[in-house]
Amino acid sequence: MKKENCFYLGKIVKKYSFKGELLAKLDTDEPELYEHLDAIFIDLRGNLIPFLIESSQLHKSDLLRLKLEDVDNESDADALLKSDLYLPLELLPQLNGNKFYFHEVIGFKIKDEKFGEVGTITGINDSTAQALFEVDRNGVEILIPMNDEFIVKVDRAQKTIMVNTPDGLIELYISSS
Known part of the structure; x- marks a missing residue:
């Protein structure tokens, strides 16, 4: 997946638990739209790497708590800290009227x-x-x-x-x- 075919969703800001859970700050006015994703792309050293999401839920309204497949401990989570999150453009909700991306x-x-x-x-x-x-x-x-x-x-x-x-x-x- 190329970055030009994706949109920036947010950034992983901190670890949540010792089991590899992460908290992501989303760049959106409607974080609830992204609460039940199946997968996400993470920018690792300039490459978009797909990660399957085991579970996710909103945390304190503007953060998304993520449990990613194969990220099972603190050191796995540390490797992803401060990474940018992306989704394919086709997952952007359609805007109408005078609102636009x-x-x-x-x-x-x-x-x-x-x-x-x-x-x-x-x-x-x-x-x-x-x-x-x-x-x-x-x-x-x-x-x-x-x-x-x-x-x-x-x-x-x-x-x-x-x-x-x-x-x-x-x-x-x-x-x-």
């Missing part, structure tokens, strides 16, 4: 209600306090905040996102290039 909208066109077509989404910058659409407009990068108030409509069929940005935001990028 970041990877899903790469390549979508951005249109602004006042400005018209802005460009194509080439990436998402989520390293700042406010996530940003990275939009390419004929070689000029335009950054548009991914603010719910700005996003008017996500049209998956047409692969477009309609936004309503503050006056002058898009022009700032174009006039300075």
